[in-house]
Amino acid sequence: MTLNDVWFTAIAVLWVGYFVLEGFDFGVGMLLPVLAEDGTERRVMINTIGPVWDGNEVWLITAGGATFAAFPEWYASLFSGFYLPLLMILVALILRGVAFEYRAKRDSARWKANWDRCIVFGSFVPALLWGVVFANIVRGVKLDARHEYAGTFWDLLNPYALLGGLVTLTLFLAHGAIFLALKTTGEIRGRARVLASRVGVVAAALAVLFLGWTQFHGGSWASAAPAVVAALALLAGLGAIARGREGWSFTLSAVAVGVAVISLFAVLYPDVLPSTLDPADSLTVTNAAATPKTLGIMTWVAVIFLPLVLLYQSWTYWVFRRRIGVRDIPA
Template structure:
């Protein structure tokens, strides 16, 4: 396997990890005003992701860094052409991170309500825009002969990409509800379980429509079709486990559905990294967008050394904070 193809796969793995882990973070933030009926319940919801949310964001930073080093042409075209949507995602993530840190600095309900609104908006906007961004990456955009983006913002807001945004929004919401059912007890657990069942049906319908559109109307392939079927099966299995009250298996199901959906998109995309819909000769591929073989070789050795360390540390973090969170753990202020 060529190193350029290997790094294409590694970037797909990084985005998969990011969407699985940050996906339930986004879902918890979106559900904060829905499941958090009072201050103690809202604190329970935030505490479920408190020890891990910032570590989960490292995955997208690593993915962006890997794109910059392994595929500089892809990085340059993507981050210039998609500048406004990616800037909105960045601002939302910053606002959300600040909100987690500052909502407890003062006791006034109005102060907390404002930061709770920031957590909600900072979770909903990226959950929507990531789907829009990846929808455009898979569909393709207008590129000129110099591989520079030749479209406008409105070209990015096409029906296919907007449907992709709705898929990630509803899928992450479902994933977050399943995570809350897994990490809480009592009434919050029951309400999260019920909400996951309802949100999951919407997510399943939208995901099937989006994957079918991808395979039949945008770009397909036998491998992508198999992965799409497996993604749908994983989501159905996760919803069935949630209905049976098996939150652990339900979380595995929704996580697998996200992973297989990302795999479907990257499989359909390959060997392109950013197709051109104006002229296929202008498309960016794993070959014409990659760095030199020497650069990729150095990156591979660095990844082999440090990736296991990062995975072990993050796995240890989840193990330490594996216990369920209960309202009784929160002091009544």
């Protein structure tokens, strides 16, 4: 295994961490008007992700930075070809972050309701568009011989990519509902359990269809195994939530999300951005990579600092592990 392969694997791991962790707080944000019946319950839901949502976004920043440094050609082609959807995701994430910080700045029902709508919008857009983006990366796009995107925005909205968007959307909804069932008490917990079972069935059906389509067009036995594990983990998680085992259900849901991402990267390898115009124009882990010296320096930096980041984030989740409910919210 070369350093190119190491950093392709490292970037895949970073995306796994991002989708597993940011996935459930996207789900919580989208479910704000669905599960909360009053302002106090909305505060409970927001407080479940309040200490961790911004830390979860660090995985995205790190994945983007690692792609820029390790595979600059991939980064350049990706951000030029996917400029509009990535810009929409960025605007949504900014709006969502501002909403979390500003909704409590004024004691006004209308003020809070408007910012709550921003939280829902800022969670829905990335949950949908990340699936569209990754589906197009796996499927391939119109790359010319100069590795420049030759298609249009509408080319990205193909049936396979839209199905990928629906998969991430429903999967994050189910993941968020399971997290709420794990982190809350009282009526919110009960409503979250019921909703998780219902949305989870839809997510499982869409995920099986999407992963099956992916394997049929470009998969192998190596990539099919993670897809099967992801589907089984999600179904087992739904069974656990039906029995009231929220901890096991969330663990299995996280495994399903993570392994599904791994299966996509397994299908993609050794390409990083396939070309549908001519396979010879595809970006690979070889022709898109930085110099060996750059990759070597990055490896040492990652070995030193990554364990510190993981320890800090694990400590944060441990400190804020307790369930919360309406009684924990002051008047």
